[in-house]
Amino acid sequence: MTTDPTRRATRVHARGHWPLDRAVGAVTLAFDDRHRRRMAMTDDGGAAFLLDLPRAVALDEGDGLEMTDGGFLRVIAAAEELMEVRVSGPVESFARVAWHLGNRHLPVQITGDVIRLRRDHVIADMLTGLGAEVRDVVAAFMPEGGAYGGHSHG
Template sequence: MLTAHIYHPHAHAALSDRLILTYEDRFLRRKVLVLASGGTILVDLPKTTSLDHGGVLVTTDGREIAIEAAVEPLLQVTGPDLPRLAWHVGNRHTPCQIETARLLIQPDHVIADMLVRLGARVDEVAEPFTPEGGAYGHGRTHGHDHSHGHGPHDQTHDHGHDH
């Protein structure tokens, strides 16, 4: 069985397989998972990590496994005052994917009812979920360092790309 022990926020080599995981399943430290190819992999990270869509796990033999957000049931929130609606969602510490014309949140009838009372339209959808990382670093991140944890002396380097 393959074993992955390093997580990177982006690929450095050709990808050898994919892991398709829900938002909740992308929080892990040690677990056996099924790859898209049908094989299995033991993820054995030093600490609990939020695996972002687009990141990779590196196996002990150097292969890179792509992390993909799985399609899952969500609520699409739209309305004339999206910033206000986003504030109310964030005020309840609810993971939220913020887009120009909509918000995506996990199904929650209490939050949905509150949003409707605030003038939102709430619709059920099934899509990949990549919420904002926020102050606690869970979910999609827009900025990251390149510390890769290759051993006792972490290596930080520039790949020559912008984030």
């Protein structure tokens, strides 16, 4: 890929805080590619650009990358192979499962009574042993920010 050095994204604006009418395209990124500072990328239309931020930022679904020409690229969270974990029974059972995942420092996304995390057969076996129901899904992965990976934008 040849990156056009004049086509650069230099600022991030949080979802809902950038002008949608200035969107010039989108860029779909997996979780691991949504925490960067400087990297050659290709938008969904096939055009190369340079992500050139002052510091690394965790990008979320719907954020806007401000381009030097005044346009914006919308960030889309790519669908990834994940596990969905459900726990029936008392809240203590859910807390126990969440504790075991947190103790292993695994990135997780909590939506209501469902925990999503990356597929891992060893972790799936552990969760099943704790009484959880585990099923494979393909979905966007937007884990909790945590103490060290907050989702703040400059």
